[in-house]
Amino acid sequence: MINNVVLVGRLTRDPELRFTSNGSAVATFNLAVNRNFTNQSGEREADFVNCVIWRKPAETLANYAKKGTLLGVVGRIQTRNYENQQGQKVYVTEVVCDNFQLLESRSVSEQRQQTGGFGNQDSGNNFNNFSQNQNNQSFGQSSSKNEMPSFDRDADPFGSSSQIDISDDDLPF
Numbered sequence: 202m203i204n205n206v207v208l209v210g211r212l213t214r215d216p217e218l219r220f221t222s223n224g225s226a227v228a229t230f231n232l233a234v235n236r237n238f239t240n241q242s243g244e245r246e247a248d249f250v251n252c253v254i255w256r257k258p259a260e261t262l263a264n265y266a267k268k269g270t271l272l273g274v275v276g277r278i279q280t281r282n283y284e285n286q287q288g289q290k291v292y293v294t295e296v297v298c299d300n301f302q303l304l305e306s307r308s309v310s311e312q313r314q315q316t317g318g319f320g321n322q323d324s325g326n327n328f329n330n331f332s333q334n335q336n337n338q339s340f341g342q343s344s345s346k347n348e349m350p351s352f353d354r355d356a357d358p359f360g361s362s363s364q365i366d367i368s369d370d371d372l373p374f
Contacts, residue, residue, distance in 0.1 A: 204277040206296050208250060209304065210234035212270045218263035228259035232272060232296075252276070254298040262301055270310055273302040 210232040218228045233247045240246055252274060254262055266272060276298035285291050 206276050206278055207273070208232055208234050208252075208296065209271070209273045210247070210250070212266055212268050212272060213249060214268050216259075216263045216266055218259060225256055226259040226263075227253060227255050228263050229253050230262070230266075232274065251293070251295040252298055253295055254301065258298070258301060265303060266301075267310065269313055271304040273304050274298045275300045 213231040213233050216228040216230040218226060220226055230252050232250045232252055234250055236246050236248065238245075254274075254276075274296065276296045278294065279297045280292065280294045282290055282292045
C-alpha cells in the first residue's frame with residue numbers, strides 16, 4: 202500500500218506547538234494549497250489542509266514558520282475519530298508530516314509580513330490574493346540577493362502563443 206503526500210502551500214496561521222504528557226512536541230497547522238485550475242469567474246481557489254508534525258521537526262517549524270510562510274511538506278494522510286462533549290462522533294482527516302522545507306528566504310517572509318501581503322481578513326481567499334501579488338513581480342528583479350524570484354504559473358513557458366504544427370508521425374509516443 203502507498204500513502205504518500207507532498208504539498209506546497211502557505212500557512213494560514215502560526216503553527217500551534219504543544220507538548221504531550223510524556224514531553225513529545227506536536228505542532229498543528231493549516232496549509233493553503235492553490236488548485237491548478239481557475240473557477241468559472243477566472244479566480245484560483247485553494248484547499249485548506251490540516252497538518253500535524255511531531256517531535257523535533259515540530260519545534261523547528263514553530264520557531265521558524267509564521268502565518269503566510271511558503272512551506273513544502275512530505276507526509277501521509279491519516280484519519281481518526283473521537284466523540285465530542287455532545288456525544289457526537291467527529292471524524293478528522295489530516296496530513297501527518299514526516300518532513301518540511303521552508304521555501305522562501307526569511308527576508309521575503311518578513312517583507313510580506315510588514316506589508317500585509319497575505320491579504321486582508323475580509324477577503325474570501327487570502328492565499329490567492331498574496332499569490333497573485335507575487336506572480337505580478339517579474340523574474341530577476343528581487344530587491345535582495347537572498348529573495349527567491351516568483352514565477353507566473355499562467356505565463357506561456359515558450360514565450361509564444363502561436364501553435365506548432367507537428368504531424369502525428371513525428372511524435373515519439
